[in-house]
Amino acid sequence: MIFKRLFPLMILLFALLGNTVSAFSQEEVSHQNVHNEHEGAAHEGKKQLNITELVFGHVSDSHEWHLFSLEGEHGHEKEIALPLPVILYRPGKGLSVFSYSKFHGGWYLDNAGNHISNTTYDGLYVEKNMKEKIKAEDGSKVYDFSITKNVLSMLISVVIIFWLMISAAKKYKAGLVAAPTGFQNALEIAIIFIRDEVAKPNLGKKHPKYMPMLLTIFFFIWVNNLLGLLPGGANFTGNIAVTLCLSLVSFIVLLVRANGHFWGHLLNPPGVPTGIKFLLVPIEIISLFIKPVALTIRLFANMLAGHIVILCVVSMIFIFSAMSKAAGIGFVPVSLAFSVFMFMLELLVAAIQAFIFTNLTAVFIGQAVEEVHAHDEAHAH
Amino acid sequence: MDLLTPELGLFFWTLIAFIAVFLILRKFAWGPILSSLGEREKGIADSIASAERIKAEMTQFKSENEKLMAQAREERTVMLREAKEMKDRIVNEAKEQAKEEANKIIVDAQHQIQQQKMAALTEVKNEIGNLAVEVATKILRKQMSAAEGQDAYMQLLSEDIKLN
Numbered sequence: 228m229i230f231k232r233l234f235p236l237m238i239l240l241f242a243l244l245g246n247t248v249s250a251f252s253q254e255e256v257s258h259q260n261v262h263n264e265h266e267g268a269a270h271e272g273k274k275q276l277n278i279t280e281l282v283f284g285h286v287s288d289s290h291e292w293h294l295f296s297l298e299g300e301h302g303h304e305k306e307i308a309l310p311l312p313v314i315l316y317r318p319g320k321g322l323s324v325f326s327y328s329k330f331h332g333g334w335y336l337d338n339a340g341n342h343i344s345n346t347t348y349d350g351l352y353v354e355k356n357m358k359e360k361i362k363a364e365d366g367s368k369v370y371d372f373s374i375t376k377n378v379l380s381m382l383i384s385v386v387i388i389f390w391l392m393i394s395a396a397k398k399y400k401a402g403l404v405a406a407p408t409g410f411q412n413a414l415e416i417a418i419i420f421i422r423d424e425v426a427k428p429n430l431g432k433k434h435p436k437y438m439p440m441l442l443t444i445f446f447f448i449w450v451n452n453l454l455g456l457l458p459g460g461a462n463f464t465g466n467i468a469v470t471l472c473l474s475l476v477s478f479i480v481l482l483v484r485a486n487g488h489f490w491g492h493l494l495n496p497p498g499v500p501t502g503i504k505f506l507l508v509p510i511e512i513i514s515l516f517i518k519p520v521a522l523t524i525r526l527f528a529n530m531l532a533g534h535i536v537i538l539c540v541v542s543m544i545f546i547f548s549a550m551s552k553a554a555g556i557g558f559v560p561v562s563l564a565f566s567v568f569m570f571m572l573e574l575l576v577a578a579i580q581a582f583i584f585t586n587l588t589a590v591f592i593g594q595a596v597e598e599v600h601a602h603d604e605a606h607a608h
Numbered sequence: 609m610d611l612l613t614p615e616l617g618l619f620f621w622t623l624i625a626f627i628a629v630f631l632i633l634r635k636f637a638w639g640p641i642l643s644s645l646g647e648r649e650k651g652i653a654d655s656i657a658s659a660e661r662i663k664a665e666m667t668q669f670k671s672e673n674e675k676l677m678a679q680a681r682e683e684r685t686v687m688l689r690e691a692k693e694m695k696d697r698i699v700n701e702a703k704e705q706a707k708e709e710a711n712k713i714i715v716d717a718q719h720q721i722q723q724q725k726m727a728a729l730t731e732v733k734n735e736i737g738n739l740a741v742e743v744a745t746k747i748l749r750k751q752m753s754a755a756e757g758q759d760a761y762m763q764l765l766s767e768d769i770k771l772n
Contacts (some may be wrong), residue, residue, distance in 0.1 A: 392637035399644040439634035468614035
């Protein structure tokens with residue numbers, strides 16, 4: 228299992244790079260603060276470079292699909308972005324659907340450093356810091372079900388998955404024992420890999436029942452990971468809501484499918500003195516709930532870190548060019564080489580993370596549905 | 609910390625999309641793909657198994673053939689040996705018979721030779737006798753023709769009588 232051997236290396240690499248990145252962004256934050264202090268006194272014509280904002284703006288969800296910025300009149304940047312539909316539910320006011328382009332009037336900074344939209348619509352305004360939140364002016368609760376950039380990206384990936392899988396599946400219906408052709412080949416390798424390396428070793432004889440779920444998880448994560456790597460793509464799988472949702476799905480499957488043997492071992496471990504049980508059972512219960520948390524954090528952190536690293540590496544060009552133009556141009560090859568390397572790594576990580584999520588799901592479910600084996604029977608005697 | 613707080617909307621849409629993808633793909637993609645993959649694998653395994661079986665059968669046939677060949681070869685050797693023995697026997701028998709026949713013929717020939725010799729001898733004896741008689745007759749006639757012969761003869765006869 229070459230993946231398993233690579234994984235710690237990957238983590239180490241991410242940790243190292245992640246540290247440098249965070250050091251960078253902190254530096255930038257302080258840099259920015261200094262500038263903010265200056266801003267009041269001398270209003271500079273050139274807009275300040277804010278890498279933290281840029282990076283986190285790219286990795287966090289948004290109500291518009293930002294394409295690029297244009298240098299507009301009066302030194303103001305003109306953002307070219309695709310506004311997405313906003314769907315809100317407010318208790319008492321019900322559902323409201325409108326375009327995000329309603330908030331078009333630019334931003335001002337409040338005291339807490341948040342960007343607040345100049346325009347309000349229907350008693351709503353946008354507060355943007357790391358995240359973009361639509362809030363009500365009267366402070367009442369707003370439930371945001373908008374088709375955000377991440378949701379749209381996911382819908383695109385869903386369409387792609389449907390198209391790929393169903394077109395491949397048609398070939399199987401046509402010729403039963405025919406040799407695979409074209410894309411079918413690639414798909415088959417992945418499917419057989421999941422079946423033989425993930426499902427069979429962990430789930431044993433019960434694996435056919437869980438194959439659709441494991442395959443869906445694997446391809447859903449993988450395709451979304453890859454889509455996120457495209458320039459301008461959304462950081463869908465690097466969003467904790469997404470990974471939480473997926474790991475909760477696998478956790479619920481685990482809880483529903485877990486058999487008596489699993490619960491017995493969890494709540495009343497056989498062959499353990501009563502005193503120890505008081506210690507062991509809470510630990511076991513905690514470890515049960517740590518499983519989905521681990522799944523959530525692992526995928527989220529890996530994908531987010533990858534995106535941040537790529538963005539930072541690319542941003543280095545602009546950081547250096549802010550110092551001097553020559554430094555910026557000089558740094559282009561280094562930065563490009565780095566980002567190409569990171570992209571390659573991310574391509575690998577996209578597959579590895581999808582595999583690991585699927586594999587761990589299979590491992591956890593496998594533990595929960597495991598039958599009584601010889602070892603336990605020996606206990607009983 | 610903002611990044612670590614999940615948004616409800618995204619969670620909701622992800623859940624719906626994931627469940628939809630799961631249900632639809634299970635029915636339209638994973639089901640057919642997995643079942644036909646299984647079928648194909650079973651087909652390949654069956655083909656390999658039947659090929660193995662045919663191979664085993666072929667080896668069996670081959671060994672059977674070889675056994676038959678060996679048997680045939682052995683039979684041929686036996687037949688050849690038997691034929692040789694028979695030939696030798698026949699030749700020997702023929703030789704024996706021929707020898708016997710030859711001996712018989714020789715014996716017969718000797719017999720006949722003996723007989724004919726005897727016959728010839730008898731004939732010669734007879735002839736000699738006849739000749740002697742003739743000669744004696746001729747001599748006697750000549751002797752008897754003269755008076756003195758007759759007297760001598762008379763004397764001789766009388767001597768015989770006297771003797772008696």
